[in-house]
Amino acid sequence: MLFRKRIPRSCQYCAYSASLDEERLLCTKRGIVTVDSQCRKFRYAPCKRIPVKPKALDFNKYDEEDFSL
Numbered sequence: 001m002l003f004r005k006r007i008p009r010s011c012q013y014c015a016y017s018a019s020l021d022e023e024r025l026l027c028t029k030r031g032i033v034t035v036d037s038q039c040r041k042f043r044y045a046p047c048k049r050i051p052v053k054p055k056a057l058d059f060n061k062y063d064e065e066d067f068s069l
Contacts, residue, residue: 007044009038009039009042010035010036010037010038010042011025011027011033011034011035011036011037011038011039011042012025012035012036012048013044013045013046013048013049014027014041014042014043014044014045014048015043015044015045015048016028016029016041016043017033017048020032022035023035027039029041
């Protein structure tokens, strides 16, 4: 999502919004809005995007021999 040409509009990633709590944002253009709302004044702010954490690796399928030289 960070490097796509078309970013889906969401007030959660907008430069005009500030977080109030987990469900509401304070928008300088529209006032108090929900996280999933959108408007025409959307301006993408990449620093507001929180990337998804990668899955933990499963090392149970490896033996001690796999880690020795």
